[in-house]
Amino acid sequence: MYVKVNRRQVLLAGGAMGTAALLAACSGGTNSDVDSAARPGGGGRPRKGGTLRVGALGRAGAVTRDPHGTQANESDYLIIALVHDTLTAPGGGTSNTAPRLATRWEPSADLRTWRFTLAEGALFHDGTPVTADDVVWSLRRLRNTPAGASRLPGIKAANITADGPRTVVLVSDYPNAELPLLTRLSTFVLKKDTPDSALAKAPGTGPFRLDWFRSGNARLVRNEKWHGGEVLLDAIEVKLFESPQAMANALLAGQIDLASNAGAVAARTAERRKDIQIVRRPDDMAMPIVMRAASGPFADPRVREALRLCVDREAMVRQVLSGYGTVGNDIMGTGDPAYAKDLPRRTRDLARAKSLLKEADFDTAKTYRLMTTEDVPGLAESATLFATQAREAGVKVEVVKQESASFYADTWLKGDLYTTYWGTNDSVLFFASKTMGSESSQNEAGWKDAAFDAAYRRAIGTKDAAARAKALREVQRIQHESSGYLLWGVAEGIDLAAAPVRGLPELPGYGRVQLERAWLAR
Numbered sequence: 178m179y180v181k182v183n184r185r186q187v188l189l190a191g192g193a194m195g196t197a198a199l200l201a202a203c204s205g206g207t208n209s210d211v212d213s214a215a216r217p218g219g220g221g222r223p224r225k226g227g228t229l230r231v232g233a234l235g236r237a238g239a240v241t242r243d244p245h246g247t248q249a250n251e252s253d254y255l256i257i258a259l260v261h262d263t264l265t266a267p268g269g270g271t272s273n274t275a276p277r278l279a280t281r282w283e284p285s286a287d288l289r290t291w292r293f294t295l296a297e298g299a300l301f302h303d304g305t306p307v308t309a310d311d312v313v314w315s316l317r318r319l320r321n322t323p324a325g326a327s328r329l330p331g332i333k334a335a336n337i338t339a340d341g342p343r344t345v346v347l348v349s350d351y352p353n354a355e356l357p358l359l360t361r362l363s364t365f366v367l368k369k370d371t372p373d374s375a376l377a378k379a380p381g382t383g384p385f386r387l388d389w390f391r392s393g394n395a396r397l398v399r400n401e402k403w404h405g406g407e408v409l410l411d412a413i414e415v416k417l418f419e420s421p422q423a424m425a426n427a428l429l430a431g432q433i434d435l436a437s438n439a440g441a442v443a444a445r446t447a448e449r450r451k452d453i454q455i456v457r458r459p460d461d462m463a464m465p466i467v468m469r470a471a472s473g474p475f476a477d478p479r480v481r482e483a484l485r486l487c488v489d490r491e492a493m494v495r496q497v498l499s500g501y502g503t504v505g506n507d508i509m510g511t512g513d514p515a516y517a518k519d520l521p522r523r524t525r526d527l528a529r530a531k532s533l534l535k536e537a538d539f540d541t542a543k544t545y546r547l548m549t550t551e552d553v554p555g556l557a558e559s560a561t562l563f564a565t566q567a568r569e570a571g572v573k574v575e576v577v578k579q580e581s582a583s584f585y586a587d588t589w590l591k592g593d594l595y596t597t598y599w600g601t602n603d604s605v606l607f608f609a610s611k612t613m614g615s616e617s618s619q620n621e622a623g624w625k626d627a628a629f630d631a632a633y634r635r636a637i638g639t640k641d642a643a644a645r646a647k648a649l650r651e652v653q654r655i656q657h658e659s660s661g662y663l664l665w666g667v668a669e670g671i672d673l674a675a676a677p678v679r680g681l682p683e684l685p686g687y688g689r690v691q692l693e694r695a696w697l698a699r
Contacts, residue, residue: 227697228412230433232424235417240393242377244365245319252417256395258690261365261381267688273603274358288352293345299404302380309339314369328363352638384408384693393417409696428673436673440554441499444671454674460512461670461685464598470661471623473593478659483533485663486526487570494666497555505664508653512603517653530570544573548588548595601686609633609652622661629655
């Protein structure tokens with residue numbers, strides 16, 4: 178799974194922000210949406226103290242300590258995110274971007290220049306005050322990494338500057354109402370001029386300080402002077418696990434308190450255990466089927482519509498995700514506050530599917546290969562069930578499983594029919610830009626639509642709320658009608674926790690690492 182997690186993390190760091198987030202940020206920003214998302218574990222008065230033992234997935238051979246490197250291990254990202262603050266963070270409720278090291282951000286009239294105000298009194302763990310110069314140095318370092326262009330798209334290193342001790346200025350190459358969300362996932366702040374040789378022990382600004390690190394495992398202790406408020410836990414111990422099953426078994430045996438991103442299979446195992454909580458984080462991972470629109474047997478939009486109508490989406494969610502998910506409607510970014518819930522919901526219609534295939538003169542005598550991987554639990558199973566359902570419309574599909582390396586070298590961005598997956602599924606315009614725009618280097622289906630591109634440009638280039646909302650809906654309407662995606666469902670993120678654990682985040686994707694509000698009722 179780690180090759181793909183690597184890709185998701187890099188691309189999602191360059192995501193997009195919904196209208197509500199833009200408006201909230203310009204009025205000063207708030208942590209209330211994040212705090213309201215930290216509910217699991219029942220009630221009770223928060224208590225200070227205790228050590229939370231967290232299991233996270235990874236491979237010992239893929240450990241990295243560089244906050245601006247590519248964290249293939251979820252365990253590495255968790256440790257780094259608790260020690261080093263990003264400029265902003267994933268939000269919840271009405272906003273998908275929340276304050277972190279920056280407490281406020283506002284754009285210029287043309288949406289090209291954004292000014293971020295840093296938290297007053299923010300300190301590094303060694304007591305040194307955080308300055309805009311530290312943030313500028315960190316963001317320039319990030320931008321100059323091999324993946325920097327995708328993490329901070331449209332922002333040149335030279336256009337990241339300081340304006341006084343607490344203001345960071347980012348200038349985009351184009352009007353970008355989405356720019357603050359670019360700063361959520363990878364913009365970890367280090368002290369200016371930190372040498373590469375000192376990265377492993379570099380002081381951060383986050384809610385926890387590094388106590389020790391050994392072979393991918395770590396102990397973090399509370400930062401008593403964190404700018405974001407009181408941290409209740411004394412410490413967090415992170416233990417690396419190479420499989421979800423091993424991690425879930427450790428939780429069931431009482432060896433850890435929290436199994437992060439354990440998945441639906443582990444949740445089924447824990448369903449009858451009264452001493453285990455199942456924390457469900459909605460809109461966590463989209464697992465669409467990609468139909469190549471640029472050429473090949475699925476280039477005709479009638480064929481793509483027919484395949485969408487072949488699918489029994491409720492059965493897919495029930496069988497592939499064990500019910501831990503929601504039905505999709507062929508629009509990426511289901512967790513976006515601006516998601517168009519009013520568009521017609523597709524349901525299975527085999528008669529219409531057969532009619533469309535006949536109109537398009539689709540060759541039903543041939544067998545079509547659906548390429549997939551086992552990178553994510555349920556991905557290959559979704560391909561198999563889709564093949565079974567498509568056969569009922571007269572479409573013969575052969576499922577071919579590939580190893581990750583072969584898949585990304587030979588199939589991704591090239592294949593006629595394949596599965597893909599994306600986490601932190603909370604921004605419609607992220608996908609519009611990164612995976613569907615005519616000029617996108619990650620256009621998975623090779624789909625191009627001039628009206629779609631124009632609607633995207635209107636959505637990203639205007640501050641007017643009404644005009645922006647109209648453009649956002651148009652982006653989704655066009656995608657729904659003709660894109661190369663068949664999004665049958667979206668998986669929930671599943672964490673398993675011991676009964677005393679409280680205050681866990683219910684945010685999708687990498688929002689799950691925000692453990693500073695967690696506490697123990699024991």
